[in-house]
Amino acid sequence: MKNEEFATALSSPPKGAGPTYILGIESSCDDTSAAVIRDGFLLSNVTASQAVHEAYGGVVPELASRAHQQNIVPVVDAALKQAGIEREQLSAIAFTRGPGLLGSLLVGVSFAKGLAASLGIPMIDVNHLHGHVLAHFIHTENDDYVSPEFPFLCLLVSGGNSQIILVKSYKDMEIIGQTIDDAAGEAIDKCSKVMGLGYPGGPIIDKLARQGNPEAFTFSKPNIPGYDYSFSGLKTSFLYNLRDWIKDDPDFIEHHKEDLAASLEKTIVDILMKKLRLAAKDLKIKKVAVAGGVSANTGLRNAFYDYARRYGWQVFIPRFSYTTDNAAMIVIAGYFKYLDKDFCPMSAPAYSRVSEEIRSKH
Numbered sequence: 001m002k003n004e005e006f007a008t009a010l011s012s013p014p015k016g017a018g019p020t021y022i023l024g025i026e027s028s029c030d031d032t033s034a035a036v037i038r039d040g041f042l043l044s045n046v047t048a049s050q051a052v053h054e055a056y057g058g059v060v061p062e063l064a065s066r067a068h069q070q071n072i073v074p075v076v077d078a079a080l081k082q083a084g085i086e087r088e089q090l091s092a093i094a095f096t097r098g099p100g101l102l103g104s105l106l107v108g109v110s111f112a113k114g115l116a117a118s119l120g121i122p123m124i125d126v127n128h129l130h131g132h133v134l135a136h137f138i139h140t141e142n143d144d145y146v147s148p149e150f151p152f153l154c155l156l157v158s159g160g161n162s163q164i165i166l167v168k169s170y171k172d173m174e175i176i177g178q179t180i181d182d183a184a185g186e187a188i189d190k191c192s193k194v195m196g197l198g199y200p201g202g203p204i205i206d207k208l209a210r211q212g213n214p215e216a217f218t219f220s221k222p223n224i225p226g227y228d229y230s231f232s233g234l235k236t237s238f239l240y241n242l243r244d245w246i247k248d249d250p251d252f253i254e255h256h257k258e259d260l261a262a263s264l265e266k267t268i269v270d271i272l273m274k275k276l277r278l279a280a281k282d283l284k285i286k287k288v289a290v291a292g293g294v295s296a297n298t299g300l301r302n303a304f305y306d307y308a309r310r311y312g313w314q315v316f317i318p319r320f321s322y323t324t325d326n327a328a329m330i331v332i333a334g335y336f337k338y339l340d341k342d343f344c345p346m347s348a349p350a351y352s353r354v355s356e357e358i359r360s361k362h
């Protein structure tokens with residue numbers, strides 16, 4: 001869908017009213033983010049990441065929650081300022097209600113409730129996973145990003161999820177395959193940790209992989225039926241192989257880190273793409289998107305372009321700033337619900353997990 005078509009399809013502010021401004025808030029894990037849209041077009045997207053977790057090699061929930069408390073006011077202020085509006089101009093507040101870390105979510109949810117109550121405007125709860133998928137519908141006034149038409153398949157790969165989602169509409173999404181254990185991003189982060197590299201491992205592995213040989217090492221691949229994934233076996237295989245190699249050469253990691261990263265990345269990309277191709281073939285769908293933090297990965301993006309050439313797929317790859325957690329994806333998801341007047345009550349609690357179907361029911 002072209003930008004102009006998107007504008008016509010979506011911009012329907014109530015007659016006689018001014019523009020519709022919505023504030024979006026994301027705080028499900030370790031990024032505090034706020035964004036503002038006007039009539040469906042993004043005006044600002046401000047994110048404060050939390051360096052405090054680097055020393056621990058992973059997100060520490062209690063520290064994440066405290067950092068959100070410190071960041072939320074300045075981040076929201078900056079998003080409103082960049083959008084050039086006052087909070088009194090807001091028509092609604094969209095917020096991530098779940099899934100995620102409960103302590104982190106509570107900060108964003110409580111802030112959204114307080115602000116919405118003080119301004120007397122409605123609240124819109126957004127499923128974080130919906131947000132990742134709907135990142136493909138984020139548009140600024142002048143961009144040329146082409147959004148997918150329904151139905152399409154979306155590979156959602158992040159630190160907490162690896163799913164193949166059949167996206168039938170803005171609110172009707174069905175998970176047709178998912179990991180039965182670790183998520184792809186989690187596997188990358190854990191292997192990176194085993195190699196003594198920093199956190200999060202994804203960007204580090206990506207950078208090293210560009211200089212390595214993806215065929216240098218072979219790691220075990222899962223044999224799971226259907227469209228489901230598994231990454232825990234790969235993680236164990238990586239760890240055990242590394243232990244054996246280090247016995248012969250204590251500096252093995254230092255000598256081979258580029259090849260290790262490239263081979264690990266290739267194994268994960270192969271696993272992800274094999275199931276995605278199977279689903280696309282079975283469902284006869286050629287519009288295929290990728291979303292979530294791992295969609296920033298160069299090898300995965302290249303694989304999408306390669307499959308587009310080989311299988312005639314029309315592929316949708318989000319801008320880097322919309323891959324990892326951000327409020328722009330939350331506010332666009334909220335905008336679609338706003339058009340449906342699908343608001344949530346003040347009593348709506350945060351939730352850490354969702355059931356298999358990620359439908360936007362309260």
Ligand code: KG4
Nearest residue numbers: 158159160185200202293294296297324325
């Ligand atoms: O979507 P996201 O920001 O947070 C979750 O909701 O989980 O995803 C974070 C994950 C982390 O595992 C991180 O290592 C991974 O995305 N990641 C990457 C890259 N950038 C971030 N993985 C591979 N290559 C990258 N360039």
